[in-house]
Amino acid sequence: MPVYVKELIAGVVAGALSKSAVAPLERVKILWQTRTEGFHSLGVCQSLNKLLKHKGFLGLYKGNGASVIPYAALHFMTYERYKCWILDNCPSLGSGGGRERKFQR
Numbered sequence: 001m002p003v004y005v006k007e008l009i010a011g012v013v014a015g016a017l018s019k020s021a022v023a024p025l026e027r028v029k030i031l032w033q034t035r036t037e038g039f040h041s042l043g044v045c046q047s048l049n050k051l052l053k054h055k056g057f058l059g060l061y062k063g064n065g066a067s068v069i070p071y072a073a074l075h076f077m078t079y080e081r082y083k084c085w086i087l088d089n090c091p092s093l094g095s096g097g098g099r100e101r102k103f104q105r
Helices: 003-033 044-055 057-061 064-087
Strands: none
Touching: 003 044, 003 057, 003 064, 044 057
């Protein structure tokens, strides 16, 4: 399996866990930023309780799926690619082994 595919999979898993852990807080933040009626004057715990009461458990995670896969996976993969290019020890994109071939003159 190519290295970049492994990096994409690792990014999806890591991103899904981390984004889902903070999704309720992100949801409250967005409600505050958009000055949603009934939320702009509440604290964090009060906002979470109100959201849970009115929208249910899934209301805490509304919009989470849209950010997990594309953002987290691509962010992780590009970070790993740039890191290895900067350190000049990238495996080839196809096989996952060996150094990238330098152009010969």
